[in-house]
Structure formats: C-alpha cells, structure tokens
Amino acid sequence: MFDALTGKLDAVFKKLRGRGVLKEEDVKEAMREVRLALLEADVNFKVVKEFVNKVQERAVGREILASLTPGQQVIKVVHEELVSLLGGTQSKLHLSSNPPTVIMMVGLQGSGKTTTAGKLARNFKKDGRKVLLVPADTRRPAAIEQLKTLARQVGVDAFTSESMDPVAICRAARDFAERSLFEVVILDTAGRLQIDAPLMDELRQIKTGVKPHEVLFVADAMTGQEAVNIAETFNKDLGFDGVVLTKLDGDARGGAALSVKAVTGRPIKFTGMGEKLDALEPFFPDRMASRILGMGDVMSLIEKAQETVNAEEAAKLAKKLKQSSFDLEDFRGQLKQVKKMGGLGSIMGMIPGMSKMKLPDADVNDKELVKVDAIISSMTPRERANHTIINGSRRARIAKGSGTQVQDVNRLLKQFAEMQKMMKMMKGGKMKDMGRMFGGRLPR
Ligand SMILES: Nc1nc2c(ncn2[C@@H]2O[C@H](COP(=O)(O)OP(=O)(O)OP(=O)(O)O)[C@@H](O)[C@H]2O)c(=O)[nH]1
Ligand SMILES: [Mg+2]
Structure with missing residues (x-):
C-alpha cells in the first residue's frame, strides 16, 4: 500500500545518493519533494510540515557521521524521523496483572471491530489464555451471531445474555469472567456510520461501568484522512489507549498509518492485513519505516555504514x-x-x-x-x-x-x-x- 510513496521517496534519494557533497539547497530541494510525496500519500498536512522541518533541521549541517556520505545521512535522518513519527518503539497491549484483562473495541461501523476481536481472541488462545468474547452490539441483530460464529471458529467462549442493554451485558460479562477465571475479556461494541452523541454516550457508559484495561480504536485505513479525524474525535470524547489499523492489505495510500500517532498521541498497536483470522500483525514502527523507504535502501545504507x-x-x-x-x-x-x-x-x-x-x-x-x-x-x-x-x-x-x-x-x-x-x-x-x-x- 505504500508503493507509490516508496517509489517517490526512492526517486528523491537516488538523486541525493550520488553526490559527494550536499549543499543546503540540495537538502531543501529534496525535502520539498519528500513533502509532496507525503501529502500525496494522504498524510495529514500538519504532520507533514512538522516532519519535514525536523528532518531539514537535523540534516542541514549537523550530525555528520564519518561513515556515511551526506546523501546517506539525509536518508538516515528521514528513516529515524519516520520511525519516531510512527511511534518510536512497539506498543504492546496492557495486560492486567490481576486477570481478567478487559479489552474494549470501539470504532465506526464496518471498521473491523468484530473481525479484530476474533483475531485478538485467536492470538490470546494461541498463547494459552482463556478468552471470553462479549457481543455488546445489540443494535444490529446479526452482530451477536457474527461474534458467536467467530468464537466457534477460534475455539473460545462467547458470552450469552438475555439483556439488550450493552452496559448491563458488559458488566455481567466481566463478573462472569472473574468467577469463571477467564484471563482475557474482549468487548465488541456497536458502531455507527458516523460519530453521534448516543453512540459516544453508550461507549462512555461501558467504559466507566466496566473499566477496561485497554480501549482499542479500530480504524479503516481505506478511509484515509477521515480515519484520522474520527480517531481524534474518539480520543477527545472517549479516550483510547491504542489503534488497530485495518484493511492495510487494500490499496489505501497509507496516510492514516503515518498520521494517527502524531495527531492523537496514541500508538498503533496492530494492523489488519486481511479478512482471515490470522491476518493481524503487531505494529513495529521501525519495520514500517523501512518498508516505506524501501527495505533495500535501508539495508544497503546500513551495510555501507558497516563498511567503515x-x-x-x-x-x-x-x-x-x-x-x-x-x-x-x-x-x-x-x-x-x-x-x-x-x-x-x-x-x-x-x-x-x-x-x-x-x-x-x-x-x-x-x-x-x-x-x-x-x-x-x-x-x-x-x-x-x-x-x-x-x-x-x-x-x-x-x-x-x-x-x-x-x-x-x-x-x-x-x-x-x-x-x-x-x-x-x-x-x-x-x-x-x-x-x-x-x-x-x-x-x-
Ligand atoms: N481486507 C480486509 N478486510 C477486513 C479487515 N478487517 C475487517 N475486514 C472486513 O471488513 C468488514 C467489516 O468488518 P467487521 O469486523 O464486521 O466490522 P465492525 O467494525 O464490527 O462493523 P459493525 O459491527 O457493523 O460496526 C468485514 O467484511 C471484514 O471481513 C482487514 O484487515 N482487511
Ligand atoms: Mg461488529
């Protein structure tokens, strides 16, 4: 999905790489092109501006490593800043030392909450943990059935309840999980086409009533900048701990992945790479940055650095x-x-x-x-x-x-x-x- 961006950045760096000495003007010219490439990839314009400024500041004049040519130097700085933009180091889920760990999935309709809940359940089960999936989406009649089917596929339990009140269901599920020694409880909440007050109310009530250890905002990467705006609102109105970016297997331009941490201050924890249950990957900022810059480049850069x-x-x-x-x-x-x-x-x-x-x-x-x-x-x-x-x-x-x-x-x-x-x-x-x-x- 970063193909277009990778191609453009590669072209910029190719020009830099050949030079023995870089003038300030060369760096500025390169950064203008990097800026355009990022904007075209749908990265938030404020994020782009800040990113380019940081790189420029570091790349011009300062921090010269004896082992790198000036061109490589710029690429290295871009790589480092990209890693930091994406969150720096990997952010894992908070697991409670006093089980069960309660994870609450939130996000708009169709973003992939239910699917991701199933994928997470599968991962925990593989780690040998006892997982309870909780259908707290009572708005869409098929939603409960969808989660139950996933639970069956993964081989974990789904919570059943007569209640139609999402808050009551989540509370009851948590009590049940404590009594029955479940280690992880995953709450699958309802979505809406757009953010509306009743949805936020409902989610806030669940959050206060159940006190999840981890609220995961699920965002559809295909919606680009919109996903980032929605994330910002969810974070302001509800607050969450991490982001799951789904549908990265599609042809999204990738701007959401690059902006969401900078805009919300919350890290991407997982990416959804397909509809199947095994298509959930932990998010590593450095690996993603290397992918965006084209692995080959970074590898050859590192090899070069190692030569001296x-x-x-x-x-x-x-x-x-x-x-x-x-x-x-x-x-x-x-x-x-x-x-x-x-x-x-x-x-x-x-x-x-x-x-x-x-x-x-x-x-x-x-x-x-x-x-x-x-x-x-x-x-x-x-x-x-x-x-x-x-x-x-x-x-x-x-x-x-x-x-x-x-x-x-x-x-x-x-x-x-x-x-x-x-x-x-x-x-x-x-x-x-x-x-x-x-x-x-x-x-x-
Ligand atoms: N390609 C791809 N499709 C995905 C991914 N995650 C979810 N989907 C698909 O997106 C659609 C919606 O997923 P759901 O998990 O039902 O979304 P939801 O957020 O629970 O939606 P509501 O319950 O209606 O609010 C389904 O067809 C999923 O198969 C992903 O990472 N990649
Ligand atoms: Mg759902």
Missing part, C-alpha cells in the same frame, strides 16, 4: 547482541565488521561488564566470508529473519543458489543457532561457555 566501522556503529551492534534480537542479516554484517574491528573480542569489549573477559577471536578469513555472504544472500528475507523455517528443501535451494554444499549451509545455521543461544544466555546473565562459542569455526 566507527564506535557508534559498534556500540549499536553491541546493544543488538545484548538484546539477542539479531538475525542472520546481522550475523552477516557482523562477520564483515569482525575483521575491521579486530575480532569479536573488541566488540565484546564494548558491552558494559564484559570488557574484561578474554575471548579467543573467531577465525575469519576472506574466503570464508565470501562463502557465508553467498549463503546468506541466497536466503529470502523471511529466512534471514527467522532461521528456524529453513528446512531441508530450503537448505538444498540455498546451497544451490550460493554454489555451496548443503553441509556448508548446515554448518552456518548451526553456528548461528549456537550464537543466538549464547546471546540469550548472556541476556540472562549466564556467561559461561562463551569462549566455546566464539572459538567456533566458520563454515569452510
């Missing part, structure tokens, strides 16, 4: 290692750095508390690096992000694609898995056995 390692990059990597969030892509980047940085020992040296540990350096020579690079290049992005999906047939394909043997692929994966395991141990504070890992050999 400086302390800042190294510290970032050390942080990643410590958080054990690194994947095969990082692994590859790291192997390249290892040589430049004087072995893994010096990377470890940048992790607080580990600087005094003596570690044998991994034995890395150029030929091995080329091989590892080729193997990882033959993987799909999904495989790089999650090595556990690489089964036998995938291994054979990767070996063929990289001109290596299946044994080489196996060895690399084994080593990577070991490394990941070790990172987890480090995170848990157990630092034994580290030498063994870093003393390990790379595939030949």
Whole structure:
C-alpha cells in the first residue's frame, strides 16, 4: 500500500545518493519533494510540515557521521524521523496483572471491530489464555451471531445474555469472567456510520461501568484522512489507549498509518492485513519505516555504514547482541565488521561488564566470508529473519543458489543457532561457555 510513496521517496534519494557533497539547497530541494510525496500519500498536512522541518533541521549541517556520505545521512535522518513519527518503539497491549484483562473495541461501523476481536481472541488462545468474547452490539441483530460464529471458529467462549442493554451485558460479562477465571475479556461494541452523541454516550457508559484495561480504536485505513479525524474525535470524547489499523492489505495510500500517532498521541498497536483470522500483525514502527523507504535502501545504507566501522556503529551492534534480537542479516554484517574491528573480542569489549573477559577471536578469513555472504544472500528475507523455517528443501535451494554444499549451509545455521543461544544466555546473565562459542569455526 505504500508503493507509490516508496517509489517517490526512492526517486528523491537516488538523486541525493550520488553526490559527494550536499549543499543546503540540495537538502531543501529534496525535502520539498519528500513533502509532496507525503501529502500525496494522504498524510495529514500538519504532520507533514512538522516532519519535514525536523528532518531539514537535523540534516542541514549537523550530525555528520564519518561513515556515511551526506546523501546517506539525509536518508538516515528521514528513516529515524519516520520511525519516531510512527511511534518510536512497539506498543504492546496492557495486560492486567490481576486477570481478567478487559479489552474494549470501539470504532465506526464496518471498521473491523468484530473481525479484530476474533483475531485478538485467536492470538490470546494461541498463547494459552482463556478468552471470553462479549457481543455488546445489540443494535444490529446479526452482530451477536457474527461474534458467536467467530468464537466457534477460534475455539473460545462467547458470552450469552438475555439483556439488550450493552452496559448491563458488559458488566455481567466481566463478573462472569472473574468467577469463571477467564484471563482475557474482549468487548465488541456497536458502531455507527458516523460519530453521534448516543453512540459516544453508550461507549462512555461501558467504559466507566466496566473499566477496561485497554480501549482499542479500530480504524479503516481505506478511509484515509477521515480515519484520522474520527480517531481524534474518539480520543477527545472517549479516550483510547491504542489503534488497530485495518484493511492495510487494500490499496489505501497509507496516510492514516503515518498520521494517527502524531495527531492523537496514541500508538498503533496492530494492523489488519486481511479478512482471515490470522491476518493481524503487531505494529513495529521501525519495520514500517523501512518498508516505506524501501527495505533495500535501508539495508544497503546500513551495510555501507558497516563498511567503515566507527564506535557508534559498534556500540549499536553491541546493544543488538545484548538484546539477542539479531538475525542472520546481522550475523552477516557482523562477520564483515569482525575483521575491521579486530575480532569479536573488541566488540565484546564494548558491552558494559564484559570488557574484561578474554575471548579467543573467531577465525575469519576472506574466503570464508565470501562463502557465508553467498549463503546468506541466497536466503529470502523471511529466512534471514527467522532461521528456524529453513528446512531441508530450503537448505538444498540455498546451497544451490550460493554454489555451496548443503553441509556448508548446515554448518552456518548451526553456528548461528549456537550464537543466538549464547546471546540469550548472556541476556540472562549466564556467561559461561562463551569462549566455546566464539572459538567456533566458520563454515569452510
Ligand atoms: N481486507 C480486509 N478486510 C477486513 C479487515 N478487517 C475487517 N475486514 C472486513 O471488513 C468488514 C467489516 O468488518 P467487521 O469486523 O464486521 O466490522 P465492525 O467494525 O464490527 O462493523 P459493525 O459491527 O457493523 O460496526 C468485514 O467484511 C471484514 O471481513 C482487514 O484487515 N482487511
Ligand atoms: Mg461488529
């Protein structure tokens, strides 16, 4: 859905990338084009203005990283500001330490409340939690049946009640859930075509009567700017904790996704990527920003930065290692750095508390690096992000694609898995056995 925006930004950055030196005028010209591209993607004009100002301020003159060319510098700043525009870090649901956690779905008619309630129920159930779906939409006769059908499909309970009063239903459901030891209660409320006072009244009464831990505003991304305006009103009149942006699988221009956090101050927590029950994805600002900028660009930018390692990059990597969030892509980047940085020992040296540990350096020579690079290049992005999906047939394909043997692929994966395991141990504070890992050999 961000295809048009991505294409336009890419064209802007292509012009910048080739230059050795950027004048203030070049940056301004580029930012004018970024501004247009964002407006065309239906991003709120105030948000665009603020965004462009911030980037410009940071990109002109200041913050020059030795390892990046000025053009890359601008792209980096745009990426960072985009991440921050989208909310910075991932926002998860608040789960109550004293179950049941009550989640209330709100939003206009047809935005996807009921479907999202079903999707969330499915996720919680997969985590082994006992979920109760509560149909609190008594306006539309078919609504209750719709939720019950979803509950059956997911394999969770739906609350039944004789009452036609949404507030009474929600209260009764909460009491019932407490008595019956449910862990999550999801209230599916009614929608309207437009915001009206009776709807807001009803929702406010439910909110005060049941005190949900999490009010999720469900917005249809296809409605563009309108979704953002409605979100603003809902937040003022009712207040919510997070946004679910549905129908991102459609051809929405994406402006809603980019504006909603800035306008409401509330983060996007999930995105709906289809009608099916498995089509709900947690929202990661950095991943979305990378997607908008075109993953390839960002990756090559990072690779470039890694070519000339400086302390800042190294510290970032050390942080990643410590958080054990690194994947095969990082692994590859790291192997390249290892040589430049004087072995893994010096990377470890940048992790607080580990600087005094003596570690044998991994034995890395150029030929091995080329091989590892080729193997990882033959993987799909999904495989790089999650090595556990690489089964036998995938291994054979990767070996063929990289001109290596299946044994080489196996060895690399084994080593990577070991490394990941070790990172987890480090995170848990157990630092034994580290030498063994870093003393390990790379595939030949
Ligand atoms: N493509 C796509 N369709 C979706 C998504 N989420 C919901 N839908 C569809 O949108 C339509 C409306 O969804 P509902 O979940 O019934 O919406 P609602 O907010 O509960 O609507 P009311 O109960 O009438 O207020 C259905 O046809 C869903 O299948 C999504 O992420 N992608
Ligand atoms: Mg509904």
